[in-house]
Amino acid sequence: MTDDSPPRPDAVRVGGPACPTCGGPVTPRHRPFCSRRCADVDLHRWLGEVYRVPTNEPEMPVGLEDE
Template sequence: MTRAAPSCPICGQPVNQTFRPFCSRRCADVDLGRWFSEDYRVPTAEPAPPTEQEN
């Protein structure tokens, strides 16, 4: 059984082991920029704020 070569999640090009899981420094920087601009978010279950009746 052969494995398919992994592809860059940003552009789809073959992965370069130096920048894994990306193909280049550019794609790694694009991904980092998306985290900084909050394009990616980790879902959380935040509790609702307390109401005055609960105090």
């Protein structure tokens, strides 16, 4: 019997969840997002759902600044 199968590649995982906005690596400073920008994007998305009806526009917010 041969029971020395090689380790599965899924043993290596990315530490921590991914940014819900862009899927990038989350930074402790801006978690659960990767950056302030993505946090703002998500915030605007929430506000948008509250104050206006959702449209079929692509998820490409404009007018957002990094800092």
